Amino acid sequence: MTGTEIELPVEDGALSGVDFGGHGAGVLLVHGSGHNAAAWMDVASHLVSECHPVALDLRGHGQSRLNSAGPEQYWRDIGSVVTALDWDRPVLVGHSTGGYAVTAAAASGLVEPAALCVVDGVVLDDRNASLAEHAGVRTTEAADRLRTTFRYGWRADDEAMNAYVEQCVREAGEDWLNAGARPGLVAEVTRRSFTRRGHWWVRQPAIEEVATVAAPELGAEVFPAIDVYGRLTCPMTIVLAEDGFYASRRDEVRAVVDAVPGRRLVDISSNHNVPMTRPADLAAIVLDLVRDRAATWDRNVD
Numbered sequence: 192m193t194g195t196e197i198e199l200p201v202e203d204g205a206l207s208g209v210d211f212g213g214h215g216a217g218v219l220l221v222h223g224s225g226h227n228a229a230a231w232m233d234v235a236s237h238l239v240s241e242c243h244p245v246a247l248d249l250r251g252h253g254q255s256r257l258n259s260a261g262p263e264q265y266w267r268d269i270g271s272v273v274t275a276l277d278w279d280r281p282v283l284v285g286h287s288t289g290g291y292a293v294t295a296a297a298a299s300g301l302v303e304p305a306a307l308c309v310v311d312g313v314v315l316d317d318r319n320a321s322l323a324e325h326a327g328v329r330t331t332e333a334a335d336r337l338r339t340t341f342r343y344g345w346r347a348d349d350e351a352m353n354a355y356v357e358q359c360v361r362e363a364g365e366d367w368l369n370a371g372a373r374p375g376l377v378a379e380v381t382r383r384s385f386t387r388r389g390h391w392w393v394r395q396p397a398i399e400e401v402a403t404v405a406a407p408e409l410g411a412e413v414f415p416a417i418d419v420y421g422r423l424t425c426p427m428t429i430v431l432a433e434d435g436f437y438a439s440r441r442d443e444v445r446a447v448v449d450a451v452p453g454r455r456l457v458d459i460s461s462n463h464n465v466p467m468t469r470p471a472d473l474a475a476i477v478l479d480l481v482r483d484r485a486a487t488w489d490r491n492v493d
Contacts, residue, residue, distance in 0.1 A: 266295040459473070
């Protein structure tokens with residue numbers, strides 16, 4: 192499933208996205224850092240029979256040409272996107288950084304979702320610890336690792352870009368993130384991460400985009416720390432990958448879930464890259480939220 196390319200207006204331009212079609216409740220799919228809308232293709236193929244999934248390319252990612260000027264802009268865009276889609280109480284699904292993005296959008300009041308699905312993308316530290324962790328992402332050493340590992344910001348001609356896509360597909364089975372993903376999906380996501388700039392293809396995101404997002408302001412009302420969950424009023428499902436980034440902190444995730452009724456923790460056998468490696472299982476979790484939304488809507492109408 193490829194979907195239809197769309198433009199999603201925000202305050203200073205437009206973001207790129209993919210409309211996968213379908214009918215019914217709107218489901219916004221938000222990728223993690225380094226990924227793009229194509230990462231949701233296989234999940235969306237299981238959703239379209241019961242809802243209307245749309246995936247977006249965050250600022251500085253995929254085919255979106257806008258970059259972040261501040262650390263909150265990328266998640267504040269979600270409010271504009273939902274407004275542009277004319278959706279009432281959508282289900283918001285976010286993976287990794289996208290998991291915090293949908294959480295922050297709901298916590299800020301920019302969107303009133305029917306439910307959140309946060310996929311291996313929680314924030315568990317207090318504000319000071321989170322600030323220190325984010326500072327570590329902005330070091331020269333961290334930037335060099337990102338360039339070496341993911342080639343962020345890399346410029347390539349047609350031949351080099353195509354060779355890199357083929358390399359990623361060839362090595363996917365042994366890759367710590369892509370192992371278990373469909374090879375064609377790896378190719379689609381990798382290819383979509385390149386945007387045309389003159390005579391060159393440029394690998395998104397740039398290091399500058401990552402650094403901007405990783406510079407939250409300590410006094411901000413909505414901050415990437417554990418206190419953000421106290422601002423949520425909607426149901427939330429957290430999907431925790433057994434071999435993901437937060438597996439060793441399951442008890443802390445459990446505490447976030449148990450703190451408020453209407454929250455659920457779902458463990459899934461996967462590495463961190465759940466949307467690409469376990470799409471059918473993740474889609475089933477999302478469909479449970481869509482059906483719950485429909486049931487609530489029917490009760491309210493009655």
